[in-house]
Amino acid sequence: MLKQIEGSRAVAEAVALCRPEVICAYPISPQTHIVEALSEMVRTGDIWPCEYINVESEFAALSVAIGASAAGARAYTATASQGLLFMAEAVFNASGLGLPIVMTIANRAIGAPINIWNDHSDSMALRDSGWLQLFAENNQEALDLHIQAFKLAEALSLPVMVCMDGFILTHAYERVDIPSQALVDSYLPPYEPRQLLDPDDPVSIGAMVGPEAFTEVRYLAHARQLQALALIPELALEFSQCFGREAGGLISEYHSEGADTVIVALGSVLGTIKDVVDALRAEGASIGVLAIKTFRPFPLDAVREALAQAKRVVVIERSFAIGQGGIVADSLRKALAGLHIPTHTVVAGLGGRPITTVSLERLFRTALAGALASLSFLDLDQGAVDRVLAHEREVRRSGPLANRMVQEIARASVRIE
């Protein structure tokens, strides 16, 4: 059924259609609307049987999901930003124990300075935690990915994060097709745990493992992630046959075949990128887009194949590794090893800074002209940074960087006026 609906509500309805049995979450912007909607649906009996547990922290939220999942219930939680970091210990634990929990990440920057707006620093910080990570491009896909996520998680007995851009998707009203319960039921069977806390057949879960077996356990986790590389396209195909639309998969290509310059990105920024690419292609530019839908496991082969003919690759990253550079670009360089394709990192939209078509167009033109640096920051106020650096050299006194930066930027904008 088509509905004009907020992204968060759409995701909540998708989760509800997956018949979760235990939902447990702690509020944090921009995830709140999702869990509010779910708590309401559990109260009204729209999701039944299901327990909605209000907890005292994100650490507890995921821990409850861990217990519920181990005891055989389909478990769901959602968080973002500081919340994800606060539950980090349990994040690694859930994957180590092989528990198929699904968690929505309403992507948001991490403080300090505190910032509630969107970028991908949070989920990227936990990219090596053993969870699968799927990134939604729009709200329809966010909804569809949740349905696939439960199936994927349970097939592999591994937890899955569905990442959607905070505010940009979670708070956007769009027309979304919400499938029927019968359709979802036909796609997603009930959860059958691999291992269960059951008095009739006692097992010990979470034993202490020493050096003699730990490497093997980790290797198996890796091997199971690699199985996902085959399973994800299968489930996406099955999904499209069942639901009549495409969603998910490892990657998706947009005019990238034969294009000299390929823009790589994940998440909602793809929409804006595609608009700009359309305009440039209309002028005859050889430019296309590669969307990464699955970031963990990283689809090395699929990416290599898709980019093998490109002359240059530009990665738009909504997070970055401080002291190092691009996170996505790093994986890309690995995928392109030996192909000698210049790969540029463009860090964009940190802490919710808008990624405008104007800026992207300027950027892409620079790239097409072969004049793009290996690492750059979209719309960086270089003047403000330089002034702060100069000031720091003069005044040898430590203090919050952010305040000075904001002052500098404010001063600069006054000067412009």
Place this chain on the structure above:
Amino acid sequence: MSFQPVRFYQTGTYTVGNRLLDEAQRTVQATVARANSLTSGHRACQGCGEALGARYAMDAAMHATDRQMVVVNATGCLEVFSTPYPETSWQVPWMHSLFGNAPAVATGVAAALRVKGRRNVRVIAQGGDGGTTDIGFGCLSGMFERNDDVLYICYDNEAYMNTGVQRSSATPAAARTATTPAMGPAPGNEFGQGKFLPEIAMAHRIPYVATASVADLRDLEAKVEEATHLRGARYIHVLVPCPLGWGAASSDTIRLARLATESGLFPIFEARFGDVSEARPIRRPVPVDEFLRLQKRFAHLFEPTIDTERIAVIQAQADRNIKRYALLP
């Protein structure tokens, strides 16, 4: 599934398999067909109070629930000595997740069982004093506040034993630990209230809070059994001396637990919905010295000179308990 047969049989007025009692009054451990949660062959130190306490508590719970239970364990000695992969000593469904989240994991298990309609399966969480009073305290308080249907048992050995005897918030005043060395003008742990979790649990007004010790295993069993039959959040705090951490003889575990009680340092009581319903009177009062002297962690109070001042403060703490819980008639 096969259960290990009972190998030993204790006698005596306070002991578990008391054959002087009526058959009906004998406890779980006194019967050959008893439930057996934790098999022998685990790797606890000799004389470990925690191994003993956990075993009796879990066996009693197994008996009371007719084996329909799930156990969640925090990180700590109990977890480490009982589950070195690929071995496990547990004969009950058992799960360890992290140091600080056992109460929340148990909440999740309880929720799953409720959804699955398995109301007869009971959930028990357990941890050391560190996992309970420090790192897991937030999760535990949350579990109490929601009145989740979980019995939480804390095995209090008064320090972080698993990581090598460091101070916890349950470490008593003046005790020497690896992080509160017996040096300087005020050697050992700082003097203070400590964090006495049973009273904090009571402040949550949960249905049942009790303290117990391994000196009276019949009492421990009875309290576990009682708690198992109730619903909602329940808390039992068991004093379990640790020969290694306390610097005591392995053969003194039970004696130390008894002296802690009889000196008034560790009151034994039950509370329902926040009010004390019963306190166990002290049978043979002893000064705190008798308890302190047997342990190397308090040696600096006696050598090279007797630190009467600091011992007097500990005695005052014991006296305050005696008054507060009316432990002497």
